[in-house]
Amino acid sequence: MSIATAFQTIGPYWHLIEDPAMADLTRFGAEGEVITLIGTLTENGGVPLPGSCVEIWQSSPPASEVFPGYGRANTDEQGNFRLVTLKPGPVPGRGNTQQAPHIAINILGRGIVTRLYTRAYFEGEPLNATDPLLAMLDDPARRATLIAKAAGPNTWRLDICTQGDNETVFIDI
Amino acid sequence: MNEINGFRPPVPGSQPSNDSPAYLTTRQRHPLRPLLAFPHTVTETTGPQFSPAHFPPMTDLSVVDGKAAQGERIIVRGRVTDEDDRPVAHTMIEVWQANAAGRYRHPQDTHDAPLDPHFRGDGRVFTDADGWYQYTSIKPGAYPWRNHNNAWRPNHIHYSLFGAGFATRLITQMYFPGDPLLAFDPIFHAVPDEAARNRLVSRFDLDVTQPERALGYRFDIVLRGRTATPMGI
Numbered sequence: 521m522s523i524a525t526a527f528q529t530i531g532p533y534w535h536l537i538e539d540p541a542m543a544d545l546t547r548f549g550a551e552g553e554v555i556t557l558i559g560t561l562t563e564n565g566g567v568p569l570p571g572s573c574v575e576i577w578q579s580s581p582p583a584s585e586v587f588p589g590y591g592r593a594n595t596d597e598q599g600n601f602r603l604v605t606l607k608p609g610p611v612p613g614r615g616n617t618q619q620a621p622h623i624a625i626n627i628l629g630r631g632i633v634t635r636l637y638t639r640a641y642f643e644g645e646p647l648n649a650t651d652p653l654l655a656m657l658d659d660p661a662r663r664a665t666l667i668a669k670a671a672g673p674n675t676w677r678l679d680i681c682t683q684g685d686n687e688t689v690f691i692d693i
Numbered sequence: 694m695n696e697i698n699g700f701r702p703p704v705p706g707s708q709p710s711n712d713s714p715a716y717l718t719t720r721q722r723h724p725l726r727p728l729l730a731f732p733h734t735v736t737e738t739t740g741p742q743f744s745p746a747h748f749p750p751m752t753d754l755s756v757v758d759g760k761a762a763q764g765e766r767i768i769v770r771g772r773v774t775d776e777d778d779r780p781v782a783h784t785m786i787e788v789w790q791a792n793a794a795g796r797y798r799h800p801q802d803t804h805d806a807p808l809d810p811h812f813r814g815d816g817r818v819f820t821d822a823d824g825w826y827q828y829t830s831i832k833p834g835a836y837p838w839r840n841h842n843n844a845w846r847p848n849h850i851h852y853s854l855f856g857a858g859f860a861t862r863l864i865t866q867m868y869f870p871g872d873p874l875l876a877f878d879p880i881f882h883a884v885p886d887e888a889a890r891n892r893l894v895s896r897f898d899l900d901v902t903q904p905e906r907a908l909g910y911r912f913d914i915v916l917r918g919r920t921a922t923p924m925g926i
Contacts, residue, residue: 522776522915523704526884526893528866529716531851533797536789536815548747564721571801577859579739590741613734614697624736624859631718633709633883635862639736653731682722692728693737693860 527634534573534628535594543593545576545605550587552606556675557640557668561599561627564684568599572629574680576640580608580621595629607642613652620647620654622666627680637693640668640678657689665689699733700860700917701776706886715879717840737860743785745819754790754816754830755907762812764793764831766907769867769895773824773854776918780824786914787853788816788828795834804836829907835874847874847881856916867912868894 541547546554557576561569575592583589593601605623613619620641627636641648648654648667657663665688671677680688711723755762773781791797791814794806798814812831820826835845849866856863868875875881875894884890892915901909 521918522774522778523707523889523892524776524917525863525865525914526708526889527864528709528849528851528880528883528893530853530864532801533789533791533799534851534853535799536797536813537787537817537853567721569722577736577741579735583741585744588741588743588747611735614732619734619736622736626859626862628864629722631716631722633711633713633716633719633723633880635864636711636724653729656729656731683725687724687726689726690724690728692730693733 530628532630543603545591548586555607557603559678561595562681570597574601575626577624578608580611617652620645620651636690643669698919707889709883713883738858740858751817752828757811760811762831763809767832768907768909770827770901771912773820773914775916782822784820786818790833790850793831795836847872861916
């Protein structure tokens with residue numbers, strides 16, 4: 521038995537491995553319901569976090585040669601990020617449960633020691649009412665931090681705040 | 694019934710806390726509320742798989758346009774396994790680093806040290822069927838970072854790995870043996886357990902060293918292992 525290697529911050533210079541094309545998960549020709557996920561990343565006091573990495577993973581639709589299921593985007597000077605992907609469908613939960621459509625999100629950046637893990641759900645999805653993770657959040661304001669809202673045609677907005685009054689619900693992964 | 698075999702939680706002390714106040718910029722950034730405890734599902738137990746066709750390997754950082762970068766050429770070799778000592782095969786490793794003078798080829802890096810036209814600082818390598826990886830580079834220089842008075846980052850190479858699931862994602866840094874700056878580095882010391890910290894330090898390896906060419910360093914990486922028993926509900 522060994523012990524997993526420790527995290528260290530991704531730091532301010534991860535753009536050396538950034539390929540802006542990776543923000544578009546449809547770039548290899550995937551077809552389906554194309555959506556744009558936008559948002560603003562902030563720290564305490566609503567201060568934007570530029571130069572950070574917002575990376576996503578979704579197990580639906582299934583990854584394939586044309587759909588990597590994974591993408592990442594740099595936040596701009598105002599902390600804004602933008603990713604293009606396919607709208608996920610429901611996926612199985614534990615036991616006999618179903619999970620509402622969602623996208624997994626890691627926040628990485630300077631001043632973030634490990635990764636901050638959260639999820640984006642979609643406003644108006646009927647399965648949100650019975651999703652096992654959302655069901656753990658009694659406070660509507662806390663729950664709302666995980667639910668992307670329609671922000672134009674096929675565009676969804678999820679703002680992410682790492683600390684403070686509007687702090688996003690982060691998940692122990 | 695969906696039987697989910699999740700990944701093990703971290704061994705206490707082996708991982709840094711996001712609340713690491715000696716690293717000043719963490720103070721406004723780490724979540725103040727407890728993380729939501731939620732057992733792994735397919736979202737966390739699966740993860741991206743990268744194909745060398747889409748992500749071509751770049752295993753020699755020491756040469757750009759056929760010209761050698763300035764600095765001490767090194768070879769880094771190591772093995773990626775999981776906590777059960779099983780090899781993590783064919784997984785993508787991304788690395789990035791400063792040049793020999795301690796300068797990143799990045800617009801945000803304003804350190805007064807020279808850029809090197811023959812060094813970019815980004816690499817990509819895949820493990821083989823037994824989990825082994827290797828790349829050639831230049832030993833990165835130390836650089837100042839203004840965290841505190843006279844703050845210098847120890848020589849390091851950044852690593853990004855994915856492994857089998859989104860839960861096994863790892864971002865880390867490899868350090869070099871005998872670096873006097875390690876003792877003063879808040880990022881290194883964010884890892885509470887000394888042994889876990891020291892596993893981030895590569896070791897000089899004469900077997901990896903190539904005569905008349907490059908010094909060799911060994912750096913092994915361990916990704917999280919799966920829980921022993923599938924836990925359905």
